[in-house]
Amino acid sequence: MTRLNLEQKFEALTPALLFKWLVWILAFATGVVGVVFAFYFMEFNGGFSSQNADWGTFGDFIGGTLNPLLSFLGLIALLLTIVLQSKELESTRKELERSALAQEKSESALTEQSKTQIKQQFEGTFFSLLDQHNKALEKISASTGRWTNGRSDIDIVREAVFERPASDLAGAKNALEEKNGLCGHYFRVLYQTLKFISTNVPDSHIGVSFNESTIKDCGLVKNEKMYSNILRSFLSYDITQLLAINCYCTSPQDTYWNFKLLIERYAFLEHMPFTIDSKSNKLLLSTEQFYDQAAFGQSQFKRVPGAA
Known part of the structure; x- marks a missing residue:
């Protein structure tokens, strides 16, 4: 005591x-x-x-x-x-x-606030690009007038690519590029939106070093796949099939090479059917040899024997 x-x-x-x-x-x-x-x-x-x-x-x-x-x-x-x-x-x-x-x-608290601001800035630009993407998609999906018999730009391009099929993907790509005036703007908007996601998503490891090495080797960061999935959800089967043809290229020097890598990075062909009118299409089937398996993700589409 x-x-x-x-x-x-x-x-x-x-x-x-x-x-x-x-x-x-x-x-x-x-x-x-x-x-x-x-x-x-x-x-x-x-x-x-x-x-x-x-x-x-x-x-x-x-x-x-x-x-x-x-x-x-x-x-x-x-x-x-x-x-x-x-x-x-x-x-x-x-x-x-x-x-x-x-x-x-x-x-x-300041770090969290900074992260929140960065995320808000990213999402503001992302959803603005998404709006532009949807407007471009809506434009090529709508009927273009009487002279097209009520067909949309997508219908016209698909007819040129698939109804008069080329012998290989290179020929199909040439047929699609002949209709570049109808759908080229849409694919450019899609590419820029995917590029923005990969380089500007919070904590991105790609950043300004946007090249083959970084696209292929840098792992996905938190929410990156979520944003790409949001964008992918607006693509119809028809657009996805045309996208597979559009991104065909054979050399890293090709202007479409990084576009192809982004398609693989975000599994943009995961929901692409390999059939047209319930029949397997040899052009679509041949994309399996051109794209890395990652492009098809966990695709559940069954390949029907016999090409159209």
């Missing part, structure tokens, strides 16, 4: 209380000195001596009597000062810890 009370007193020590104790110690020390001198002069009251030996005896008496006591009082005062300084250092340490913790929380 005594120890606990002493610890509690030390814990309650303040600069004002320390000053008060030091004053009491000084007063007590002064009183002791006065008492010692009084006793000495009361006992030896023969006046001041002119002998060195007498003064030596006086010094020994005063020093032997007061030094231990004053040293003890000085030690107590020093210990009290050390206790107060320790308390202040501990308070300072705790305050610094609280400040550091508050700063960490503030930095964490």
Whole structure:
């Protein structure tokens, strides 16, 4: 109990209380000195001596009597000062810890706020591009007038590519490019939207280094596939089949090469049927040899034997 009370007193020590104790110690020390001198002069009251030996005896008496006591009082005062300084250092340490913790929380909040702003900026541009994409898709999907017998641009392009089929993908690509004026704008919008996702999605590792190596080797970051899936969900079967033909190319120097890599990165042919009018199409089947398997994702379409 005594120890606990002493610890509690030390814990309650303040600069004002320390000053008060030091004053009491000084007063007590002064009183002791006065008492010692009084006793000495009361006992030896023969006046001041002119002998060195007498003064030596006086010094020994005063020093032997007061030094231990004053040293003890000085030690107590020093210990009290050390206790107060320790308390202040501990308070300072705790305050610094609280400040550091508050700063960490503030930095964490700023980081999260920055990430939120980056995501909002990305999504603002993404959904703007998505709107442009949907408008372009709607335009080529709508009927173009009487002279086309109610057909859309997609219908006209598909007729050129699939109803008069070429012998291989290169020939089909040439047939599609002959109709570039009808659907070329749409595919360019689609490519730019996919490129924007890959280079600007938060935490993207591709960034400005948009090339074959980064597209193929950089893993997908959080939500990247989600945004590409949102875009992919607007593509009909007809558009997906034309896309497979549109991105055919044979060399990394070809302007469509990165487009092809993005198709593979985001599995844009996952929902592409390999049939036309319920019959397998040899051009679509041949895309399996051209595209990496990643382009088809987890495709569940069954390949029907026999090409149209």
